[in-house]
Amino acid sequence: MTPPIPGARIDRxxxxxxxxxxxxxxxxxxIKPSGAPDLALVVNNGQERPAAGVFTTNKVKAAPVLWSxxxxxxxxxxxxxxxxxxxxxCTGPHxxxxxxxxxxxxxxALTASGQETxxxxxxxxxxxxxxxxxxxxxxxxxxxxxxxxxxxxxxxxTSAARAIxxxxxxxxxAALVAAEGWTVGGMAKGAGMLAPALATMLCVLTTDxxxxxxxxxxxxxxxxxxxxxxxxxxxxxxxxxxxxxxASGASxxxxxxxxxxxxxxxxxxxxxEQIMADAEGATKQVLITVSGAANESEALAGARVVARDTLVxxxxxxxxxxxxxxxxxxxxxxxxLDPDRTSVFFNDLPGCRDGVAAPGVDTIDLAGARxxxxxxxxxxxxxxxxRTADLSxxxxxxxxxxxx
Amino acid sequence: MTPPIPGARIDRxxxxxxxxxxxxxxxxxxIKPSGAPDLALVVNNGQERPAAGVFTTNKVKAAPVLWSxxxxxxxxxxxxxxxxxxxxxCTGPHxxxxxxxxxxxxxxALTASGQETxxxxxxxxxxxxxxxxxxxxxxxxxxxxxxxxxxxxxxxxTSAARAIxxxxxxxxxAALVAAEGWTVGGMAKGAGMLAPALATMLCVLTTDxxxxxxxxxxxxxxxxxxxxxxxxxxxxxxxxxxxxxxASGASxxxxxxxxxxxxxxxxxxxxxEQIMADAEGATKQVLITVSGAANESEALAGARVVARDTLVxxxxxxxxxxxxxxxxxxxxxxxxLDPDRTSVFFNDLPGCRDGVAAPGVDTIDLAGARxxxxxxxxxxxxxxxxRTADLSxxxxxxxxxxxx
Numbered sequence: 001m002t003p004p005i006p007g008a009r010i011d012r013x014x015x016x017x018x019x020x021x022x023x024x025x026x027x028x029x030x031i032k033p034s035g036a037p038d039l040a041l042v043v044n045n046g047q048e049r050p051a052a053g054v055f056t057t058n059k060v061k062a063a064p065v066l067w068s069x070x071x072x073x074x075x076x077x078x079x080x081x082x083x084x085x086x087x088x089x090c091t092g093p094h095x096x097x098x099x100x101x102x103x104x105x106x107x108x109a110l111t112a113s114g115q116e117t118x119x120x121x122x123x124x125x126x127x128x129x130x131x132x133x134x135x136x137x138x139x140x141x142x143x144x145x146x147x148x149x150x151x152x153x154x155x156x157x158t159s160a161a162r163a164i165x166x167x168x169x170x171x172x173x174a175a176l177v178a179a180e181g182w183t184v185g186g187m188a189k190g191a192g193m194l195a196p197a198l199a200t201m202l203c204v205l206t207t208d209x210x211x212x213x214x215x216x217x218x219x220x221x222x223x224x225x226x227x228x229x230x231x232x233x234x235x236x237x238x239x240x241x242x243x244x245x246x247a248s249g250a251s252x253x254x255x256x257x258x259x260x261x262x263x264x265x266x267x268x269x270x271x272x273e274q275i276m277a278d279a280e281g282a283t284k285q286v287l288i289t290v291s292g293a294a295n296e297s298e299a300l301a302g303a304r305v306v307a308r309d310t311l312v313x314x315x316x317x318x319x320x321x322x323x324x325x326x327x328x329x330x331x332x333x334x335x336x337l338d339p340d341r342t343s344v345f346f347n348d349l350p351g352c353r354d355g356v357a358a359p360g361v362d363t364i365d366l367a368g369a370r371x372x373x374x375x376x377x378x379x380x381x382x383x384x385x386x387r388t389a390d391l392s393x394x395x396x397x398x399x400x401x402x403x404x
Numbered sequence: 405m406t407p408p409i410p411g412a413r414i415d416r417x418x419x420x421x422x423x424x425x426x427x428x429x430x431x432x433x434x435i436k437p438s439g440a441p442d443l444a445l446v447v448n449n450g451q452e453r454p455a456a457g458v459f460t461t462n463k464v465k466a467a468p469v470l471w472s473x474x475x476x477x478x479x480x481x482x483x484x485x486x487x488x489x490x491x492x493x494c495t496g497p498h499x500x501x502x503x504x505x506x507x508x509x510x511x512x513a514l515t516a517s518g519q520e521t522x523x524x525x526x527x528x529x530x531x532x533x534x535x536x537x538x539x540x541x542x543x544x545x546x547x548x549x550x551x552x553x554x555x556x557x558x559x560x561x562t563s564a565a566r567a568i569x570x571x572x573x574x575x576x577x578a579a580l581v582a583a584e585g586w587t588v589g590g591m592a593k594g595a596g597m598l599a600p601a602l603a604t605m606l607c608v609l610t611t612d613x614x615x616x617x618x619x620x621x622x623x624x625x626x627x628x629x630x631x632x633x634x635x636x637x638x639x640x641x642x643x644x645x646x647x648x649x650x651a652s653g654a655s656x657x658x659x660x661x662x663x664x665x666x667x668x669x670x671x672x673x674x675x676x677e678q679i680m681a682d683a684e685g686a687t688k689q690v691l692i693t694v695s696g697a698a699n700e701s702e703a704l705a706g707a708r709v710v711a712r713d714t715l716v717x718x719x720x721x722x723x724x725x726x727x728x729x730x731x732x733x734x735x736x737x738x739x740x741l742d743p744d745r746t747s748v749f750f751n752d753l754p755g756c757r758d759g760v761a762a763p764g765v766d767t768i769d770l771a772g773a774r775x776x777x778x779x780x781x782x783x784x785x786x787x788x789x790x791r792t793a794d795l796s797x798x799x800x801x802x803x804x805x806x807x808x
Contacts, residue, residue: 060731090756352535395714
């Protein structure tokens with residue numbers, strides 16, 4: 001499914017406007033009290049507008065998710081409007097009406113600027129505090145400001161990426177030019193546990209490839225499955241998580257299914273890596289690999305349990321080669337394993353072999369910013385990796401302050 | 405199954421020796437470098453010795469658990485030896501031989517003191533650092549010291565309860581005299597997340613009721629299901645968790661199944677409450693109730709997901725009425741719910757009703773040491789409560805220091 005693309009290279013200096021046919025903008029609409037940029041717009045100016053989306057699996061879905069899911073059933077998107085500061089989550093019918101109104105205003109503003117658009121072609125994404133209603137006058141004015149600033153340059157993409165930051169410390173974008181002359185770009189905001197209740201991952205991907213909505217959907221689901229779905233900072237799935245993929249067709253090139261999936265996955269992989277590195281409160285990037293499992297799905301289930309174990313995450317904050325905690329964690333996973341055949345490695349150094357301490361384990365130095373924990377089950381060939389972070393004082397500080 | 409016992413009252417000044425027919429001791433054997441008490445012994449001197457046990461569900465089981473599970477298949481116990489300081493977990497065949505050797509030495513010392521005992525009548529429990537072997541000379545000498553100090557008084561019970569503490573700050577015991585003239589006693593050590601890898605719950609219960617091993621087993625499983633199984637400080641299940649129930653028959657009274665189960669459950673309930681209050685790093689005792697679920701099992705599953713949500717637990721440390729985080733957490737639970745019918749209460753004050761903020765939610769004061777979070781799903785009559793704690797800086801400090 002995912003062949004390497006010869007000569008492909010990720011470029012973090014550009015993002016959603018790297019593919020031909022897209023414009024973007026980011027403005028300070030006044031949704032955030034700080035006055036920081038908080039409203040972004042991405043517009044597909046191509047002759048084609050197929051699109052696909054993947055949304056939170058949380059049963060509690062924010063109003064913009066409910067709106068965008070409806071819109072996506074058409075398989076087309078002209079634009080995506082995103083805001084930070086207020087998540088418009090747990091806001092009931094009023095919140096849904098606000099999301100709808102937001103899309104209508106984008107359609108109206110684009111149409112007024114000569115780009116005929118309907119509200120049902122506009123997806124809405126929000127991130128920020130839960131339970132609060134959007135300050136609609138600011139949002140509506142911000143939309144007109146953003147439409148006026150739409151541009152196809154790298155600066156416009158970067159402005160958009162900045163406007164969706166919540167407690168992210170850096171804007172996150174990436175683009176990849178495939179050798180065949182078509183491009184995939186994207187921007188994202190963090191899934192790291194952020195300030196209270198801002199734990200949302202938003203991502204907009206663009207491409208100038210020609211593709212059907214179904215093809216985009218397959219490529220996106222494949223990419224998300226292996227990237228964002230394996231990014232698990234603290235086990236939380238927000239009410240607002242949204243990943244969208246829009247295609248303009250402007251390159252005129254039809255990539256094959258595998259090529260498209262590989263390119264989209266490569267961009268998602270890079271954005272996931274950026275999100276992990278910027279998880280709030282995290283002092284270490286942690287990769288948890290389970291290998292030698294009965295199959296890939298068991299490996300993934302095991303890696304997820306270890307990645308969510310607070311004892312393991314806290315011990316890693318302390319740079320401890322905590323093989324006992326890792327063994328105890330995997331022992332609670334609903335998978336096949338034999339403790340006496342299970343080994344744990346830290347950055348490839350043995351912490352324990354076949355269930356007992358490895359010689360020299362106490363001298364393993366995990367002071368660095370990146371720790372790779374690998375659990376080898378010795379049963380089969382199933383393997384999977386979860387990206388996570390340590391659990392630190394910074395996390396507690398960030399998430400225990402009253403949001404109001 | 406659990407009728408109230410008329411006139412029953414919990415007494416925390418006594419413990420495992422409150423029922424007739426039991427002696428106990430606690431000594432400093434030198435297993436802990438600090439010199440604190442670290443070895444306890446509980447002996448059943450009755451004519452009958454039926455016993456039952458419930459053990460960790462972790463696939464990675466410590467050597468003493470493997471030993472005690474074997475011993476319990478006989479349905480009889482003469483004695484339980486417990487140590488703190490070293491968990492004898494992840495120690496392979498050598499560790500199992502040490503557990504076996506420990507039981508043999510107890511049998512030998514009791515026999516030498518005139519109490520004929522076989523090793524297969526001796527259960528072994530350990531708590532402490534993982535991966536380390538027991539210092540057997542200290543353990544063996546400690547066993548003889550403990551046998552020499554066995555006593556039936558309250559002081560002896562308290563000494564035993566002290567000797568099983570790891571980072572518990574207080575000894576935990578309880579006894580209940582049933583109106584009919586028979587008694588249940590018990591001692592426990594904490595399941596709160598303790599110093600690195602010391603996260604074990606041990607509990608020994610005694611009774612002078614006359615009962616079969618099968619009856620004890622039913623009573624114990626019932627009690628554990630509603631008490632210790634609903635105590636979830638950080639989602640971890642240790643490799644050493646053990647709960648044992650021994651009956652001496654010394655009262656001569658045969659309680660009915662329901663009476664016995666109710667009395668055992670009442671003692672377990674009190675010990676669980678003591679463990680919650682002493683969870684390391686915890687600043688608040690937190691009860692998570694889910695009500696109005698489709699059934700009890702769905703309520704329990706929902707409460708467990710909320711109780712394990714790090715965002716919720718961290719926000720509660722900050723005394724925040726975090727109804728949004730609670731809604732987002734329950735939305736990830738694998739249970740039936742409708743966000744628009746879900747309400748959240750903090751100490752009975754509404755945080756949100758039917759999925760949207762309740763008026764005045766920002767003024768809810770959660771500064772106290774006990775917080776009761778209730779999620780009402782409005783679907784059925786299923787209800788369950790999990791005892792947990794907040795997630796604080798103290799937890800991070802306690803669990804990020806290197807154990808060596």
